[in-house]
Amino acid sequence: MTQKMILAALVASPFLAVTLPVHAEGDYNAKARALIKGDFKPRGQAAIDRVYEDALQAVCNRTNNNPSAENTKRLEADQLAQVKYPADGKLMGDWKKGERLAQSGRGFTWSDKASDPVGGNCYNCHQISPKETAYGTVGPSLMHYGKLRGNTAEIQKYTYDKIFNAKAYNACSDMPRFGHVEALKPDQIKDLVALLLDPESPVNK
């Protein structure tokens, strides 16, 4: 499987899951994918289509999360182009709401109700406010995020984009695409941006 073939499919329909050619025998990656497609069943809100890759996942899965520089650039640009912004054009909301959202790790599992609010999952993986000591370490520490970077328009946009779609800046990032998959709405992402950038937020004290 070449990256060119995937990218050709990707460019032809950038917003849809792509159909990919079958791998040769002996390709364990392809065998694993075939197995996964047959060995799951829907449960709760987790429909079977969740085991199918979208175009970006397909590239990451076939390149060990390390696409060529050229393809990385194209994927990131494609993801960035799909970021949606709040109607009022402001990117900083209420850091207190952001903190509450950051605390919740709920949402999207088969045991969560589809109608229940989805959490930001932030503390699952990041250190953020120094007041919360039960934080995960899968992602980098975000303590003093705004203190270190300021809160210029550029930083606000980068931070908003990153939360909306982490793959816009790192094609095969471990971080979910919270806005892209509509787990979080633009207004909620604004609140998270404020948690990270507002000088009044405990993150920056």
Add this chain to the structure above:
Amino acid sequence: MKKPRLASLLGGVCALCFSASALAQEIDHAKADAEFAKFRAEMEDNNPAELNEMKGEELWKAKRGPKNVSLAESCDLGLGLGKLEGAYVQMPRHFADADKVMDTERRIVWCMTEKQGFKFDDIAKKPFQGGNDANAPDITNLVMFVAGHSRNKPFAVNLKDPKVRDVFEIGKEVAKYRAGPYDFSCGTCHGSDGKRIRMQNLPNLSTKEGAAKAVMGWPAYRMTGGVALTMQWRMNDCFRQQRFPEPKYASDVITSLLTYMTASANGVVYGGPGIKR
């Protein structure tokens, strides 16, 4: 076999609640982990899973099912009919009669359907104990019993068998497969050293040490809900948190992951059925 003393067990549980919350404030994660390990070691002398092992023994020896035969006289776990010592730590293995690589739970299910005449769908309908269920399903008790006969034996999955090796390599790739709304694979959380979700340490499955941590202590008595659970259940719960749909019970995808993880822990001594948070 020693009977668990439930009063001392409950006392121990509450002591843990208190000390765990105190430790959380100190942000001393390593210490908290060591504390639980110590607690677990004490608990495992009185593991309620021993009750499941005893029930499993009765089930193993009893003539059951439409064909009215016992597993003891009909089920080959890879070492000969009815042979138990060390069978658990050598699975998954390839079984010629089924022409499949099977993990322990799947093999017992196979024996129950092929030898005793039970229906697969009846077993698969409710294979795991829920928080409101008084008893664990028969299959869990049987897995507990079989696993108990590999206590203090090293994991020894036969990767020299090309059929096992194939399944191992597929499992390694399954662990890397990203999909679903959050783009998660097993490896997102379990692919590098020293990671945590909140306070929970995440073993790195791509290392021998991490794989050993992951397979050690299963099947287990789980204090949350007070239930007995198998490695199959643990794989289910990982996929749930990965935001995937549910893996089919006793399917190839689960066997492939168990082969990858168990064989990666080859050489490490298995402690028998354990206790989990």
